[in-house]
Amino acid sequence: MIVRDVMTPSVVTLGPSHTLREAAQQMAQAHVGSAVVIDPDVGVGIISERAILMAIAECQNVDEQIVAHHLSRDAVYADPEWSLDLATDAMRKGGYRHLVVLDDGNVIGVISLRDIVRAWQPVIHD
Numbered sequence: 001m002i003v004r005d006v007m008t009p010s011v012v013t014l015g016p017s018h019t020l021r022e023a024a025q026q027m028a029q030a031h032v033g034s035a036v037v038i039d040p041d042v043g044v045g046i047i048s049e050r051a052i053l054m055a056i057a058e059c060q061n062v063d064e065q066i067v068a069h070h071l072s073r074d075a076v077y078a079d080p081e082w083s084l085d086l087a088t089d090a091m092r093k094g095g096y097r098h099l100v101v102l103d104d105g106n107v108i109g110v111i112s113l114r115d116i117v118r119a120w121q122p123v124i125h126d
Helices: 018-030 051-055 084-094 114-120
Strands: 032-039 045-050 098-103 106-112
Touching: 018 032, 018 051, 032 106, 032 114, 045 051, 045 098, 084 098, 084 114
Parallel strands: none
Antiparallel strands: 032 045, 098 106
């Protein structure tokens, strides 16, 4: 299997000036753990539930803090043709749980550890 086979093609997208509260609300509504941030000046980034949680733990105001200040640093992007082993290895090395999937520079989805686990261990019904 490859990334394209198991990624989530519909993603929550935000601009860099969205607040952390807005990000959290959109992520919660979509039941996802990350959102893709598209900044015309910087490019594509990702904000995770972990980044929002860390901001809250540091007593930062989620209504004032913007997502641009909380993006994952040194982001790794997945290619849709990568094997799941390669995607998992990139996640492990970078400490990520989500990777933005780019095809010719365009966002086409997000792959998460949950997506990979589901692919490797299908649900067994009794």
